[in-house]
Structures are given as structure tokens and as C-alpha cells.
Amino acid sequence: MSEQDAAGRIYAVMRRLVLEADDRKQHVVDALGMSYIRSRALRALAVEPIRMTELATRLVTDKPYTTLVVDDLEARGLVVREQDPDDRRCKIVKITPAGREAADTATRIITAPPTELVALPPEDLEALDRILGKLQHP
Amino acid sequence: MSEQDAAGRIYAVMRRLVLEADDRKQHVVDALGMSYIRSRALRALAVEPIRMTELATRLVTDKPYTTLVVDDLEARGLVVREQDPDDRRCKIVKITPAGREAADTATRIITAPPTELVALPPEDLEALDRILGKLQHP
DNA sequence: GGAGATAGTTGTAGTGCTATAACTGTTATA
DNA sequence: TATAACAGTTATAGCACTACAACTATCTCC
Numbered sequence: 001m002s003e004q005d006a007a008g009r010i011y012a013v014m015r016r017l018v019l020e021a022d023d024r025k026q027h028v029v030d031a032l033g034m035s036y037i038r039s040r041a042l043r044a045l046a047v048e049p050i051r052m053t054e055l056a057t058r059l060v061t062d063k064p065y066t067t068l069v070v071d072d073l074e075a076r077g078l079v080v081r082e083q084d085p086d087d088r089r090c091k092i093v094k095i096t097p098a099g100r101e102a103a104d105t106a107t108r109i110i111t112a113p114p115t116e117l118v119a120l121p122p123e124d125l126e127a128l129d130r131i132l133g134k135l136q137h138p
Numbered sequence: 139m140s141e142q143d144a145a146g147r148i149y150a151v152m153r154r155l156v157l158e159a160d161d162r163k164q165h166v167v168d169a170l171g172m173s174y175i176r177s178r179a180l181r182a183l184a185v186e187p188i189r190m191t192e193l194a195t196r197l198v199t200d201k202p203y204t205t206l207v208v209d210d211l212e213a214r215g216l217v218v219r220e221q222d223p224d225d226r227r228c229k230i231v232k233i234t235p236a237g238r239e240a241a242d243t244a245t246r247i248i249t250a251p252p253t254e255l256v257a258l259p260p261e262d263l264e265a266l267d268r269i270l271g272k273l274q275h276p
Numbered sequence: 277g278g279a280g281a282t283a284g285t286t287g288t289a290g291t292g293c294t295a296t297a298a299c300t301g302t303t304a305t306a
Numbered sequence: 307t308a309t310a311a312c313a314g315t316t317a318t319a320g321c322a323c324t325a326c327a328a329c330t331a332t333c334t335c336c
Binding site for chain 2: 301
């Protein structure tokens with residue numbers, strides 16, 4: 001029984017558990033009534049206010065499209081743009097209370113562990129937690 | 139230390155390991171020189187020949203778009219359409235040897251466990267294999 | 277001070293995919 | 307037999323997002 005085989009099986013289970021998350025994406029889209037990248041923008045901004053260029057980087061998209069996304073979120077009252085006092089070229093995008101609420105909803109949907117995982121016995125969960133906790137953070 | 143917390147942490151690690159798979163999608167797209175759904179179609183057909191309608195169902199897309207995808211794959215010599223002998227309305231789509239090769243490439247890319255997982259000690263891998271093997275297949 | 281780089285906006289074009297309609301040929305069922 | 311349903315194709319429109327160009331205002335650095 002090779003470790004490569006075991007790792008392959010382990011990874012297959014993980015992929016199943018997470019990729020059923022595809023309908024979590026759709027769930028987020030439905031719950032928030034916006035495209036998924038907009039929810040990702042909200043979640044990024046819920047962490048801290050950032051510049052437009054930094055937001056584009058975090059969303060792995062380009063500046064013009066980021067402008068479009070933020071325009072829409074601002075129109076929905078979920079974010080505000082403010083002038084950066086340190087550099088007059090720059091805008092800081094901040095999340096509003098309503099935006100934070102939406103971001104929290106999205107986060108809850110995305111991060112909820114599958115019921116079959118939660119249903120594992122405590123000693124199994126403890127072992128998984130311990131082992132997976134060893135993995136490197138890249 | 140609640141089980142819900144442990145499950146949340148466990149799931150977060152899984153999500154990280156799998157969602158870095160987003161660049162696996164891109165890797166597949168680059169390696170095969172086609173859109174991702176085309177690679178998914180090839181992988182479905184590599185299992186067994188199926189009807190167009192069944193293929194659309196498996197791809198979770200609609201019949202007109204499935205026609206477009208299969209048209210392209212057929213033009214590339216990766217699949218062939220044949221008349222279903224049991225029902226003259228139906229076509230069976232079969233993969234060609236070249237298509238099978240492309241599907242195998244995609245599968246290899248997608249299913250390869252992350253190196254940090256493979257690098258875990260054997261007893262940890264065995265434990266993960268055993269525990270995750272208990273999860274229900276939905 | 278001036279040249280070059282950067283921030284964010286405005287604009288255009290294209291791709292992948294969803295959604296829908298309509299059609300011809302075929303099958304199933306009342 | 308007639309009607310309804312189904313298979314697959316052709317066609318159209320729209321959305322989300324990528325990619326790129328160009329612009330004005332501002333900043334950095336030689």
C-alpha cells in the first residue's frame with residue numbers, strides 16, 4: 001500500500017468535499033444577489049480597507065474591471081471610496097456596515113464544513129486537525 | 139476545543155489544498171489547449187461512450203452548448219459521433235485514442251495530490267486515509 | 277525641472293458559458 | 307392514428323470576466 005496511493009485517495013476525498021463547494025459559489029451568488037467576484041471583493045474589504053490597485057491584485061483581475069466591480073458595490077451602498085491622504089492618485093475602498101453583513105454571509109456559506117465531516121467521531125476530528133495542522137502555509 | 143471549530147479548521151485546510159487547484163484548471167487549459175469544459179467532456183467520455191443529452195447532464199450545461207463543445211472536439215479528432223442503433227434520434231459520442239490521451243493528461247493534472255500532503259509521515263497518511271475513507275459517498 | 281512611472285477611470289473587443297426559442301426527425305403512448 | 311414528448315441541431319442574446327488601449331492627474335527620481 002504505497003503512500004502515493006493513499007495521498008491520491010485522500011486528495012480525491014478532499015476534492016469531492018470542496019468541489020461540491022461549486023454550488024456554494026452559486027449559493028453565495030443567490031444569497032447576496034451579485035456575481036461571485038463581487039462577493040470576493042467584499043470579503044477582501046471586510047478584512048481591511050485597501051487601494052483599488054491592491055484590490056485588483058487580490059481579485060487577480062485588472063484595474064478597469066475592478067473599477068466596474070467597485071462602482072456596482074458602491075452603488076449598492078456596500079462600499080465607499082475615499083481619497084488616500086498619503087497619495088492623491090489613490091483611492092481607499094472601505095466596506096460599509098451593510099457590506100460587512102453581506103461579506104459575513106458569504107464567508108459563512110463558503111467556510112461551513114460539510115455535515116459528513118462534522119459528523120465524524122471526536123477522536124477522528126482531533127486526529128485530522130492535528131495532522132492537517134502540520135501542513136505548511138505557503 | 140469544540141468539534142465545530144476543529145471541523146472548520148480542517149475544512150479550511152482542505153479548501154486551501156483544493157482551491158490552489160484553481161491554477162490546476164489553468165494548467166489543464168494550457169496543457170490541452172482548450173477550455174476547461176472541453177477537458178471535462180473528454181474525461182466524461184473517457185469513462186464510457188454516452189449520448190449527447192447525457193453528456194449535457196454530466197457537464198451541467200445545456201444541449202445547444204454541448205453540441206458546440208462536441209463539434210469542436212470532433213473537429214480536433216478527439217471524439218466521434220455515431221448513430222445509436224437503439225434509437226434513431228440519438229447520437230453516441232465516443233472518445234478517440236487521441237482524446238483518451240488528452241483526458242488522461244487532464245486527469246493526471248487534476249488528481250495529483252499536493253506535495254505537502256505527500257510529504258506527510260506514513261502514519262499520518264494512513265490515519266487520514268482511514269478516517270476520510272469513512273465518509274459517506276453521496 | 278522634466279521624464280518616466282503609477283493610480284484609477286473610460287472605453288473597446290473578445291471568450292466561455294447560460295438561457296431561450298425554434299426546427300426536423302423520431303419515438304412513445306393514449 | 308394522432309398527439310405529445312424527446313434528441314440533437316441551429317440560432318440569438320446576454321452576462322461575467324479577460325485583455326488591452328488611452329487618458330488625466332499625480333508621484334518619484336535623476
